Amino acid sequence: xxxxxxxxxxxxxxxxxxxxxxxxxxxxxxxxxxxxxxxxxxxxxxxxxxxxxxxxxxxxxxxxxxxxxxxxxxxxxxxxxxxxxxxxxxxxxxxxxxxxxxxxxxxxxxxxxxxxxxxxxxxxxxxxxxxxxxxxxxxxxxxxxxxxxxxxxxxxxxxxxxxxxxxxxxxxxxxxxxxxxxxxxxxxxxxxxxxxxxxxxxxxxxxxxxxxxxxxxxxxxxxxxxxxxxxxxxxxxxxxxxxxxxxxxxxxxxxxxxxxxxxxxxxxxxxxxxxxxxxxxxxxxxxxxxxxxxxxxxxxxxxxxxxxxxxxxxxxxxxxxxxxxxxxxxxxxxxxxxxxxxxxxxxxxxxxxxxxxxxxxxxxxxxxxxxxxxxxxxxxxxxxxxxxxxxxxxxxxxxxxxxxxxxxxxxxxxxxxxxxxxxxxxxxxxxxxxxxxxxxxxxxxxxxxxxxxxxxxxxxxxxxxxxxxxxxxxxxxxxxxxxxxxxxxxxxxxxxxxxxxxxxxxxxxxxxxxxxxxxxxxxxxxxxxxxxxxxxxxxxxxxxxxxxxxxxxxxxxxxxxxxxxxxxxxxxxxxxxxxxxxxxxxxxxxxxxxxxxxxxxxxxxxxxxxxxxxxxxxxxxxxxxxxxxxxxxxxxxxxxxxxxxxxxxxxxxxx
Amino acid sequence: xxxxxxxxxxxxxxxxxxxxxxxxxxxxxxxxxxxxxxxxxxxxxxxxxxxxxxxxxxxxxxxxxxxxxxxxxxxxxxxxxxxxxxxxxxxxxxxxxxxxxxxxxxxxxxxxxxxxxxxxxxxxxxxxxxxxxxxxxxxxxxxxxxxxxxxxxxxxxxxxxxxxxxxxxxxxxxxxxxxxxxxxxxxxxxxxxxxxxxxxxxxxxxxxxxxxxxxxxxxxxxxxxxxxxxxxxxxxxxxxxxxxxxxxxxxxxxxxxxxxxxxxxxxxxxxxxxxxxxxxxxxxxxxxxxxxxxxxxxxxxxxxxxxxxxxxxxxxxxxxxxxxxxxxxxxxxxxxxxxxxx
Numbered sequence: 001x002x003x004x005x006x007x008x009x010x011x012x013x014x015x016x017x018x019x020x021x022x023x024x025x026x027x028x029x030x031x032x033x034x035x036x037x038x039x040x041x042x043x044x045x046x047x048x049x050x051x052x053x054x055x056x057x058x059x060x061x062x063x064x065x066x067x068x069x070x071x072x073x074x075x076x077x078x079x080x081x082x083x084x085x086x087x088x089x090x091x092x093x094x095x096x097x098x099x100x101x102x103x104x105x106x107x108x109x110x111x112x113x114x115x116x117x118x119x120x121x122x123x124x125x126x127x128x129x130x131x132x133x134x135x136x137x138x139x140x141x142x143x144x145x146x147x148x149x150x151x152x153x154x155x156x157x158x159x160x161x162x163x164x165x166x167x168x169x170x171x172x173x174x175x176x177x178x179x180x181x182x183x184x185x186x187x188x189x190x191x192x193x194x195x196x197x198x199x200x201x202x203x204x205x206x207x208x209x210x211x212x213x214x215x216x217x218x219x220x221x222x223x224x225x226x227x228x229x230x231x232x233x234x235x236x237x238x239x240x241x242x243x244x245x246x247x248x249x250x251x252x253x254x255x256x257x258x259x260x261x262x263x264x265x266x267x268x269x270x271x272x273x274x275x276x277x278x279x280x281x282x283x284x285x286x287x288x289x290x291x292x293x294x295x296x297x298x299x300x301x302x303x304x305x306x307x308x309x310x311x312x313x314x315x316x317x318x319x320x321x322x323x324x325x326x327x328x329x330x331x332x333x334x335x336x337x338x339x340x341x342x343x344x345x346x347x348x349x350x351x352x353x354x355x356x357x358x359x360x361x362x363x364x365x366x367x368x369x370x371x372x373x374x375x376x377x378x379x380x381x382x383x384x385x386x387x388x389x390x391x392x393x394x395x396x397x398x399x400x401x402x403x404x405x406x407x408x409x410x411x412x413x414x415x416x417x418x419x420x421x422x423x424x425x426x427x428x429x430x431x432x433x434x435x436x437x438x439x440x441x442x443x444x445x446x447x448x449x450x451x452x453x454x455x456x457x458x459x460x461x462x463x464x465x466x467x468x469x470x471x472x473x474x475x476x477x478x479x480x481x482x483x484x485x486x487x488x489x490x491x492x493x494x495x496x497x498x499x500x501x502x503x504x505x506x507x508x509x510x511x512x513x514x515x516x517x518x519x520x521x522x523x524x525x526x527x528x529x530x531x532x533x534x535x536x537x538x539x540x541x542x543x544x545x546x547x548x549x550x551x552x553x554x555x556x557x558x559x560x561x562x563x564x565x566x567x568x569x570x571x572x573x574x575x576x577x578x579x580x581x582x583x584x585x586x587x588x589x590x591x592x593x594x595x596x597x598x599x600x601x602x603x604x605x606x607x608x609x610x611x612x613x614x615x616x617x618x619x620x621x622x623x624x625x626x627x628x629x630x631x632x633x634x635x636x637x638x639x640x641x642x643x644x645x646x647x648x649x650x651x652x653x654x655x
Numbered sequence: 656x657x658x659x660x661x662x663x664x665x666x667x668x669x670x671x672x673x674x675x676x677x678x679x680x681x682x683x684x685x686x687x688x689x690x691x692x693x694x695x696x697x698x699x700x701x702x703x704x705x706x707x708x709x710x711x712x713x714x715x716x717x718x719x720x721x722x723x724x725x726x727x728x729x730x731x732x733x734x735x736x737x738x739x740x741x742x743x744x745x746x747x748x749x750x751x752x753x754x755x756x757x758x759x760x761x762x763x764x765x766x767x768x769x770x771x772x773x774x775x776x777x778x779x780x781x782x783x784x785x786x787x788x789x790x791x792x793x794x795x796x797x798x799x800x801x802x803x804x805x806x807x808x809x810x811x812x813x814x815x816x817x818x819x820x821x822x823x824x825x826x827x828x829x830x831x832x833x834x835x836x837x838x839x840x841x842x843x844x845x846x847x848x849x850x851x852x853x854x855x856x857x858x859x860x861x862x863x864x865x866x867x868x869x870x871x872x873x874x875x876x877x878x879x880x881x882x883x884x885x886x887x888x889x890x891x892x893x894x895x896x897x898x899x900x901x902x903x904x905x906x907x908x909x910x911x912x913x914x915x916x917x918x919x920x921x922x923x924x925x926x927x928x929x930x931x932x933x934x935x936x937x938x939x940x941x942x943x944x945x946x947x948x949x950x951x952x953x954x955x956x957x958x959x960x961x962x963x964x965x966x967x968x969x970x971x972x973x974x975x976x977x978x979x980x981x982x983x984x985x986x987x988x989x990x991x992x993x994x995x996x997x
Contacts, residue, residue, distance in 0.1 A: 044847040060947055062766055062955050063758035072703065073759045156729055161722035162714060220760050239850065240773075240947035242842050272945055274841055277825060281833045282840050481958075509960065512705040513697040548716040555701065555723070557716035 036286045036618055038651040042269060043236065043245055047653035052265040052620055052644075054635050055273040056082045057292040061241030067226040067234070069201050070157045071219065081292075081636035082237070082244040083270040088134075088228035089201035089638075090256055092125050092144075092193035096639050097322045097374055097532025098629040101260050101646075104374070104533025108256040109139065109202060109229070111176070114190035120182070120578065123189045127176040132254035133204050134228040141172035146205035148180070153215035159200040162192055187577055188538045195638045196322075196531055196539070202229065230641065231257045232268060243271045263644035265620065270635075283308075283616050290623070291614040292635040296360055296484060299612040300420070309615040311633060312626045315416065315423040316362030316434055318610030319633055322532030324371040325485065327492060327604035328515070328523040332552050332563035335465060336521065340450045342601045343393055345522075347403060347447040348499040349492065351439040352411050354606065358488035361416030361424070363607045365436040367404065369597040370590075371608045372436055374532035379587055380594060381437060387595060388438065395446040396453030405441030433626070436607075444499055463500040470502065476514060476523040477505040488606070489524040515561045518552035527559040527603065532632075535587045538576055545573045564602035572596070622648045666988060673984045677977050684973035685966075689743060692962050693736055699756045700726045702960035730756055743966075752967040757959035763967035766952060771934075771971070773843060774941070774948035777864055778933040781871040786926050788872075789879025794915045796880065797887025808880065816877035821939035824870040828943060831866055838866050841945035867944040871937060875929075879922070886918040920991060927983030931976030934968075 038049025058081050063073075069080050069089055092110040100106060107113065109131060115124040131139040148170050152163040166186055171179040182189060192200050204227045212218050225234050232246035246268045249255070257263060273279045273288055280298040282288040284305075294302075299317045302308045311319040329336035329345065336342060355363040366372045367388060370380050388404040395401045409431050417424040425431055448458065455466030463471040473496060477489035486507070493505040514520045530539050543558025546565040550556045556563070572593050579586050597603075613633045615623040624631045624643060631642040661667055700723060707714070714722065732739070746753055752763040792812075796805040815823070832840045839845075844859040890896060891914055899909050938950035949968055956964035 042846060059942075059955075060945065060951050062755075062952060063761050066758070066761075071759070072707065073757055155721050155725040161718040161725065164721055165715065165718045236847070238842075238846065240769075240843055242945050242947065243846060245846075272841065274943060274945055278828065278840060278943060281828065285833060285836060285840070287840065509957075510695055510697045513695075513701050516701060516705065517696070519696075543716050557719040557723075558714075 036651070038619065038653045039655045043267075046235075046245065046267050046269075047655075049619060049649070049651045049653040050265065051267040051269055052290070052647065053269050053271060053288050054083070054290040054640075055279060055288060055292040056244070056270040057636050058082065058272075060272045064237055064239060064241035064244075065222055065224055067223040068218075068221050069223070069226075070151065070159070070203070072156065072158050081270070083232070083246050083268060084226060084244075085198050085201065085638045086230075086635075086640040087232035087246045087268060087644075088226050088230040088234065090229045091195060091199045091201055092127075093190065093199075094195045094639060095531050095533050096630075096642070097196060097632050097637070098624065099375070100533060101630045101642055104531075106256075106259070108195075110193075114193075116187060116189075120185040120187040120189075122182060123180045123186075125178045125180075125190075125193070127178065128256065129176055130254060131229065131256060132251060133206075134233045134249055134251075135204075135207070137204070137206050138175075139202070139229055140175040141178045142175070143202050143205045144178045145170040145172050146209065147200065147203040150203065150208070150212070150215060150218055151200070154218050157218060159192055185578070187579070188536075188542070188581065190581075191538065196533075197636075198638050204229070229255065231255045231263045231644065235267070241272070243269055245269045257641055257645060260642060260645040263641075264647040264649055265644060268644070283614060286616055286618045289616045289618075289620055290633070290635050291612075293611045293613055296362055296612055299614050300360075302614050307617045309617050309621070309623050309625065310613065311624075312434060315420055315425065316359065316364065316610065318359070318362060318612040320364045320371065320373040320608035320610050321632075321634065322371045322373045322376075322530045323526050323609040324366060324369065324528040324530075325488070325524075325526055325606045325609050326369075326528065327606065328525055328527060328562045329603065330518060330520055330522065330552075330563060331565075331602050332518055333521065335454075335456075335471070338454060339600055340454050342604070343403075344447040344450040345496065345501075346440050346601060346604045347443045347450070348501070349440070349495050349604070350442040351408050351606075352415060352442075353495065354488055354491050355412045355435075356415055357491035358484050359607075359610060360419060361412050362610065363412065363436075364434060364610060365409070365412075365439050365607045366605045367436075367439045367598075368594045369528055369603065369605050370594060371528065371530055371532075373608050374530075375535065376530075376532075377433070379535040380590060383591060384594060385437060388598070391598060393446075393450075394453075396449040398443075398446045398449035401443065401446050403440045403443065403446070404438055406438040408439045408441070409435040409437060447499065458500055461500055462502065471500075473501055473503040473521045475503050475505045476511040476520050476525075477507050478524055479507040479509075479511075485524065492524070516556045517554070518550070518556070518561070518563055523561070526609065527561055528605075529559075534581075535590050536576075536581055537586075537590050537593055538581075541573055541576060541593065544569060546570050562602055564600070566596065566600060568596050569593070617650065619649070619651050620647045621650055622646045669988070670985070673981060677981045680977050681973060684977070685747070685970055686740075688966050688969040688973065689740060690736075692960070692965060693739075697960055698732060699730055699960050699962055700732065703756075706959070729759070747970075752970070753963045755956075755961055755964045755967075757955065757961035757964060763963045766964065767949070767967050767971060770947060770949045770952045773946055774937075774950065775933060776860075777868060777871070777941075777946060777948060778937060779930070781868050781875060782926070782929045782933060784868075785872045785875030786879055786922070786929070789876040790883045790919070790922055792876075793880040793883025793885075794887050794910070794918065797884040797918070798891060798910050798914060800888065809884065812877035812880040815873050816881060818874065820870060820874040820937065821943065823874050824867065824940050824943045827866050827870050839863055843946050864944075864946065867937075867940050867946055870940060879925075882925070883918060883922060886921065887914055890914050890917050920987075923986070924983055927979040928976065931979030932972070934971045934975030 038047060040048045042048050042051050067084055069084055090109050092108060094106040094108050096104040109127060111126040111128045127141055133139060148163050148167055151157050151160040152167055155161040155164050166182055166189060168181045168183045180189065207227045212221055231249055231252040233249055235245045235247040237244040248263055248266050252258060252263060273282055276294045276298055279291050279294050280302060283291055283302060299310060303310060303317060310317045329342055331337055351365060355361050364372045368384060370376055372381060391404055392400045392402055412435050413424050413431050425434060451463060456471060457464050465471050475489060475493050478485040489505050493503040496503040515523045528540050540559045544560045548558055549565050572589055576589050579589060611634045624633050630646060631639050754760045755763050755766055792808050796808055799805055831838045842863055844856060844863050848856050848859045850856060896909060896913050899913050938954055941948045941950035942954060953968045956968060
């Protein structure tokens with residue numbers, strides 16, 4: 001009895017401390033705001049007021065001595081989110097996932113857009129003149145040629161295998177021209193040098209050729225200290241891997257970022273900010289200006305402070321990445337190889353419940369096979385509205401139905417308003433922007449009719465397949481590393497189980513392999529990622545061509561893990577491959593793809609992957625937002641470099 | 656006088672048995688560590704490809720095929736599991752744990768060497784402190800159960816004991832880094848401080864690791880205190896203690912030589928096990944407070960499916976626990992004459 005009382009007391013103490021945190025997460029921070037000190041040193045001789053502190057989502061780097069950004073084992077799979085790819089590396093072009101500063105496309109090291117010959121077997125890049133490496137040596141075409149040739153001989157380095165397969169030779173007719181001779185026609189070869197998240201970063205030939213005697217030496221090469229072609233240079237880093245400090249170059253105007261003016265912060269520090277709750281605490285203490293991502297609950301709490309900035313500056317808070325979260329049925333496995341079954345699965349889902357269970361309603365949903373981000377509304381979502389409204393399916397005994405429901409966004413907004421009050425927009429146009437224009441209506445009767453049409457029967461509340469076996473699904477769900485999407489998967493399983501298809505959501509580290517081998521029923525994940533700032537589909541669609549189709553038991557090469565194939569799709573992909581990147585026809589092909597996939601429903605598209613990035617405006621302001629979408633605020637994206645030019649220093653050091 | 660044959664003594668027999676057990680445990684433990692990751696359908700090459708695809712890498716299918724075969728060759732994953740197993744023992748006996756697969760080509764042993772001092776420093780110190788204070792308080796609490804401070808100590812220990820160590824870590828973080836911000840939220844030492852044997856560095860490390868150490872001590876202390884109190888409570892009612900009291904031996908002597916000494920035996924075994932577990936690291940504490948120890952390394956190894964690194968850390972853990980248990984077993988005869996004399 002006494003022991004029980006003590007246990008209760010301990011739990012009460014524990015609960016009160018935990019409850020104390022959200023209450024103080026606002027008031028406490030305001031007190032902290034009074035005590036912020038721009039003169040405090042974050043590093044010997046480096047003042048807080050001069051330093052932008054950014055979260056490195058890679059966490060503690062286990063090999064911090066390596067700055068070899070071409071090594072696939074480097075943090076972030078060659079991205080190196082400790083500032084290396086954001087501040088010190090550069091390549092020919094950038095394609096912003098949002099609107100960009102002067103449009104999404106930026107000729108970075110290149111002076112102009114890529115130039116192809118008529119059969120796409122040759123690509124020419126004209127380079128800018130006068131750009132300098134941080135050691136004072138000029139950047140030239142020799143650097144580009146060296147990069148490609150070294151990587152070509154090292155297929156285990158990032159882009160090495162791509163160049164091995166596609167590059168016959170590289171010519172440099174002059175210091176500012178590079179000609180890539182390709183082994184086969186490839187109208188999208190430039191994407192290897194076009195940054196969306198990252199791309200092939202150019203190597204300083206004069207530095208690396210001294211250290212790399214044999215091509216294989218490139219693997220163990222540490223590139224430490226890195227010679228920079230960006231506006232910042234490495235000042236110091238933690239040998240234990242918890243922070244990296246960059247300093248603005250005096251000759252920043254000799255780098256490509258100068259196209260948009262001078263980067264503002266004299267110093268930028270990338271830090272391991274720990275788990276989500278700790279990131280909230282650290283930002284509340286004004287010790288972390290840019291959070292890569294936190295749980296929705298964290299940003300909801302932080303956004304109550306005036307100094308906090310986020311993409312929407314309110315509901316739904318998160319930045320929609322150009323990545324489509326979807327339900328991925330195995331199209332090669334019965335009964336998921338049947339389009340009616342896939343549609344039945346879609347119609348037995350209630351998007352309102354999915355939105356509330358996962359992001360508490362803060363979703364940007366998509367009924368089509370394209371993430372609702374960047375310029376997608378203009379290119380695809382608005383033009384397809386009539387098609388979606390007119391779209392019908394033959395639901396057997398339920399007749400011909402119009403599955404598209406344009407009221408769902410409003411329903412989600414109304415439900416979310418119960419939790420978040422006036423933070424949720426009421427203007428219908430704004431709701432379309434932030435939540436979406438519609439999704440597939442919850443229609444279990446039509447779903448049942450579709451199954452019955454294909455010989456399925458319902459007995460005792462459970463569905464049985466035509467062969468008499470019970471229809472069950474094992475759903476490969478997200479793991480504890482992504483609790484928001486894990487909740488989404490659990491709700492999918494619950495809705496299907498309620499509909500009569502017994503569904504078990506499971507997670508193991510092997511989920512990815514099971515999916516790639518095709519040894520699964522249904523997976524939660526994504527297989528569609530787009531440029532975001534450009535309507536071209538090539539970013540993912542070429543790997544959906546049946547030439548690369550892999551059956552069950554074979555490892556998939558590319559993004560078609562759902563094993564969908566169709567002659568119509570091949571026709572579209574073939575034409576995309578020979579169509580100019582910027583042509584109107586490219587968008588028409590995109591529309592054809594989206595109509596085809598709506599009809600076939602190879603995956604069930606749900607929503608964009610919202611990243612809850614939070615920024616602190618105490619020391620710096622001017623971060624990108626939905627209303628000023630000049631860059632992606634998610635800190636591991638390479639285009640974070642553009643943010644440096646747009647920030648305003650709010651509290652410079654006074655000493 | 657007949658010379659005693661040491662090889663026939665009970666102690667020698669005991670020693671040989673324990674050494675045999677030690678070698679067997681190490682062999683089986685390492686073999687299991689080798690086999691378990693290989694039972695998974697995932698291999699490090701596919702894991703790497705998965706990571707790259709999920710992170711938005713854009714690799715053409717033909718290039719991916721070339722990448723896969725080059726990686727498989729480089730990782731040394733060609734050949735049967737038996738071939739890999741034999742090659743592994745060959746390397747292991749030469750002290751080579753191979754390259755890390757997630758930080759290729761850095762040797763696993765280098766990564767472990769770098770992380771180990773942090774973990775040992777944190778875990779060894781906190782384990783010894785909590786063991787010493789916990790047993791001292793527990794012994795006094797068991798022997799003087801009616802004293803008021805004993806009741807408070809017991810209350811405190813009972814309150815803290817059920818709270819998982821990582822929750823304690825978060826509570827301390829919230830209290831001392833946010834509500835009363837007197838400690839740093841992250842890192843093993845201040846930025847810009849040069850690592851080395853100097854006062855500035857040592858002071859910075861002590862300041863930065865105070866909270867993680869406190870979280871581990873608080874939770875550990877509660878367990879030792881309650882365990883010791885329970886042991887002492889039983890022993891004080893034993894006949895030999897009552898007999899000593901009846902014989903007029905003073906209380907301090909009874910407590911030290913009769914009660915505590917007997918109660919310490921299982922606690923020493925527990926200490927040995929805890930010291931062995933030092934090599935596993937305090938995973939969540941290290942992550943919460945940004946301590947670059949073995950816990951962090953283990954976490955990185957698991958999420959990146961780095962066979963070599965998982966094995967390297969596991970081997971250290973297996974060796975740590977086995978050696979600690981062996982040492983405790985070898986020390987037991989010093990405390991317990993029944994073992995020494997057979």
